[in-house]
Amino acid sequence: MATANGSEAAQGLRMIAPPLVYAILMLAIPLLTILTYSFLTDGYQTIIREFTLENYRAVWGDPIFRTLMLRSLFVAGLVTLVTVVLAFPVAYFLSFVVAPRHKAVWIFLITIPFWTSYLIRVFLWKVILGYNGVINSGLKSLGIIEQPLSFLLYNTGSIVVTLAHAYAPFAILPIYVALEKIDRSLLEAGRDLGESRLMTFWRVTLPLAMPGVLAAVLIVFIPTIGDYVTPTLIGGGKIPMVANLIQAQMLDIDNKPLGSAIAVTAMAIVGVLALVFLFLNRRFLKVRQ
Amino acid sequence: MNARNPMPVAREGGPARDEHGRPTPIETRRVMIECRDVHKYYGDYHALRGIDLTIREAEFFSLLGPSGCGKTTLLRTIAGFEDISSGVVLIDGKDMANVPANVRPTNMVFQSYAIFPHLTVAENVAFGLRRDPRSRAEKAAAVEEALAMVGLRGYGARAAHALSGGQRQRVALARALILKPKVLLLDEPLSALDRKMREQMQVELIKLQRQVGITFVLVTHDQEEALVMSDRIAVMFEGEIAQLSFAEELYTRPASRRVADFIGVMNFLPARVLGDTATGVRVDVPGFGEFEVPAANVSRADAGDKGPSVGFRPEAVTLLTRDAPAPDRETPGVIEEIVYYGDMSYYDVRLDGSARFDGQGHPIRISMRNVFGRDLPDLGTRTRVSWSPGSVILFR
Numbered sequence: 078m079a080t081a082n083g084s085e086a087a088q089g090l091r092m093i094a095p096p097l098v099y100a101i102l103m104l105a106i107p108l109l110t111i112l113t114y115s116f117l118t119d120g121y122q123t124i125i126r127e128f129t130l131e132n133y134r135a136v137w138g139d140p141i142f143r144t145l146m147l148r149s150l151f152v153a154g155l156v157t158l159v160t161v162v163l164a165f166p167v168a169y170f171l172s173f174v175v176a177p178r179h180k181a182v183w184i185f186l187i188t189i190p191f192w193t194s195y196l197i198r199v200f201l202w203k204v205i206l207g208y209n210g211v212i213n214s215g216l217k218s219l220g221i222i223e224q225p226l227s228f229l230l231y232n233t234g235s236i237v238v239t240l241a242h243a244y245a246p247f248a249i250l251p252i253y254v255a256l257e258k259i260d261r262s263l264l265e266a267g268r269d270l271g272e273s274r275l276m277t278f279w280r281v282t283l284p285l286a287m288p289g290v291l292a293a294v295l296i297v298f299i300p301t302i303g304d305y306v307t308p309t310l311i312g313g314g315k316i317p318m319v320a321n322l323i324q325a326q327m328l329d330i331d332n333k334p335l336g337s338a339i340a341v342t343a344m345a346i347v348g349v350l351a352l353v354f355l356f357l358n359r360r361f362l363k364v365r366q
Numbered sequence: 367m368n369a370r371n372p373m374p375v376a377r378e379g380g381p382a383r384d385e386h387g388r389p390t391p392i393e394t395r396r397v398m399i400e401c402r403d404v405h406k407y408y409g410d411y412h413a414l415r416g417i418d419l420t421i422r423e424a425e426f427f428s429l430l431g432p433s434g435c436g437k438t439t440l441l442r443t444i445a446g447f448e449d450i451s452s453g454v455v456l457i458d459g460k461d462m463a464n465v466p467a468n469v470r471p472t473n474m475v476f477q478s479y480a481i482f483p484h485l486t487v488a489e490n491v492a493f494g495l496r497r498d499p500r501s502r503a504e505k506a507a508a509v510e511e512a513l514a515m516v517g518l519r520g521y522g523a524r525a526a527h528a529l530s531g532g533q534r535q536r537v538a539l540a541r542a543l544i545l546k547p548k549v550l551l552l553d554e555p556l557s558a559l560d561r562k563m564r565e566q567m568q569v570e571l572i573k574l575q576r577q578v579g580i581t582f583v584l585v586t587h588d589q590e591e592a593l594v595m596s597d598r599i600a601v602m603f604e605g606e607i608a609q610l611s612f613a614e615e616l617y618t619r620p621a622s623r624r625v626a627d628f629i630g631v632m633n634f635l636p637a638r639v640l641g642d643t644a645t646g647v648r649v650d651v652p653g654f655g656e657f658e659v660p661a662a663n664v665s666r667a668d669a670g671d672k673g674p675s676v677g678f679r680p681e682a683v684t685l686l687t688r689d690a691p692a693p694d695r696e697t698p699g700v701i702e703e704i705v706y707y708g709d710m711s712y713y714d715v716r717l718d719g720s721a722r723f724d725g726q727g728h729p730i731r732i733s734m735r736n737v738f739g740r741d742l743p744d745l746g747t748r749t750r751v752s753w754s755p756g757s758v759i760l761f762r
Contacts, residue, residue, distance in 0.1 A: 262477075270468075270493050271494045272496070
């Protein structure tokens with residue numbers, strides 16, 4: 078029996094070996110490198126192998142880091158809020174209104190934006206919102222404005238719009254899955270027990286959809302905190318987020334230990350937030366056997 | 367257990383009583399549900415084809431039929447989950463057209479029980495009490511009382527998903543009954559339970575119905591369940607009510623061959639109608655010979671393309687021991703098959719001359735209670751079958 082288990086384990090190990098090697102090479106080693114760098118001392122165009130906590134002290138004492146970290150959290154929070162609030166009705170429509178035989182087509186349509194690269198989707202918003210962009214030239218040709226509107230681009234609002242669009246399918250799909258799992262007779266039971274459609278939604282549908290909503294929150298929130306492309310292109314460099322700061326330290330200023338310390342700190346903050354969400358999620362997940 | 371002889375239990379509501387405390391006969395009670403010429407179409411599919419029925423106060427009523435007969439659709443139109451295409455549904459005298467499910471005086475026990483998985487047992491039971499003006503403590507007491515009524519005292523704090531099937535069903539019952547509906551609708555509530563649990567719940571439901579005195583409307587495809595539990599039963603086929611009568615009448619005097627076939631076991635034999643008499647109809651049946659079927663036992667509903675036939679229940683005929691005299695008529699035959707069930711056995715007997723009409727043998731099925739110490743007849747032996755014309759039904 079033990080040998081059978083052993084060979085089974087060996088077989089399993091062989092099967093996961095390629096992705097394991099990939100994960101070690103491309104994820105674990107770079108992460109460990111960054112972690113190591115963050116405790117080393119910076120020298121001119123080199124790294125001095127000398128243990129120090131100075132980088133972390135610098136990060137925590139740096140008002141720029143604090144501002145950019147808070148801005149990143151704020152922007153990511155806003156993007157998450159906008160994305161999830163807009164995604165919920167779409168997921169609800171998909172689950173409750175669309176006929177079962179048409180659902181596959183709708184899901185297919187929702188994933189169409191993924192056919193182009195993330196970079197191009199972000200750049201597209203620059204084309205739409207820009208000084209000579211679609212909106213401005215459209216309004217100008219209609220004679221509504223004389224001078225192009227300059228507040229469309231290069232601000233927090235445009236970053237939020239761009240990221241919310243880019244992450245919409247990531248929010249729609251988990252919420253849709255959670256809604257699909259709801260036994261429809263529960264909604265009839267809610268009505269049968271005297272509640273209106275709206276109250277049934279509030280007391281039955283929404284609580285049962287919460288695991289999907291929390292999954293959507295995590296999936297949108299975590300990657301948007303560290304987003305680099307959108308603040309650069311859509312923010313025009315005027316509204317840098319924490320990823321831009323890391324990039325500057327790593328490459329422009331060439332202080333890799335400090336850049337690593339910023340990255341590790343940001344990761345730790347995101348990690349703590351994710352754990353809080355998971356804890357919340359478990360409360361709701363308890364519901365599902 | 368006879369559903370019309372109530373047991374002495376504490377009562378909350380229910381129908382008017384006579385001076386002995388017995389409920390008044392169902393026919394004289396107030397009408398609780400009335401359907402008049404109810405039709406329901408799903409596109410081209412005609413699911414309900416002119417349903418007319420009245421269900422009365424504190425009655426245990428069953429809608430019985432094979433799957434797809436429209437019984438669940440009818441229940442859902444009463445609950446308000448389905449609109450009707452034409453006709454009228456009245457509950458306690460009020461027209462239910464444009465009355466949504468959440469304001470109807472009905473509550474439902476769903477086939478899946480529909481227990482809210484994100485709530486505790488007590489929260490499930492209290493779900494419908496949100497707008498109840500009573501204080502929090504009074505509501506909690508009402509919840510505990512409702513749980514006690516279904517045998518779940520002290521289960522309030524449990525998570526709903528930790529319950530067994532039978533417990534879920536009890537929670538569903540408590541959740542509906544706490545709202546004191548005028549009508550409780552039950553959609554195949556026992557079909558998910560194992561046999562033993564199902565039989566236990568049947569008895570408990572009967573007791574509960576008598577205790578609360580609420581009209582129960584049960585949907586089931588199980589004819590035995592309907593007979594055990596109901597005062598009256600509506601048998602449905604293809605969106606129509608084939609027969610609506612008391613359980614006993616349904617079993618002993620089925621209105622058509624199809625109903626007779628659906629309810630219990632029925633022997634059918636081809637018959638030749640010889641002529642009407644003042645008291646019944648004279649028939650000739652292979653194996654039984656010529657005899658007169660009493661007028662009350664003649665069904666003119668649907669002989670169909672099979673031609674006239676007679677039917678009788680397996681327990682309406684008996685095997686005679688070697689020399690016992692027959693109380694009425696007797697006819698000889700051979701035991702072709704024996705099916706042993708422990709407490710009783712089925713005997714398939716080919717009567718002499720049973721192939722007289724069509725050349726086919728028509729073995730009849732006879733059920734006999736097994737008595738301790740008495741030898742069972744052997745397979746292949748000749749026997750005598752005792753019967754009486756009064757227990758034979760003619761379908762012509």
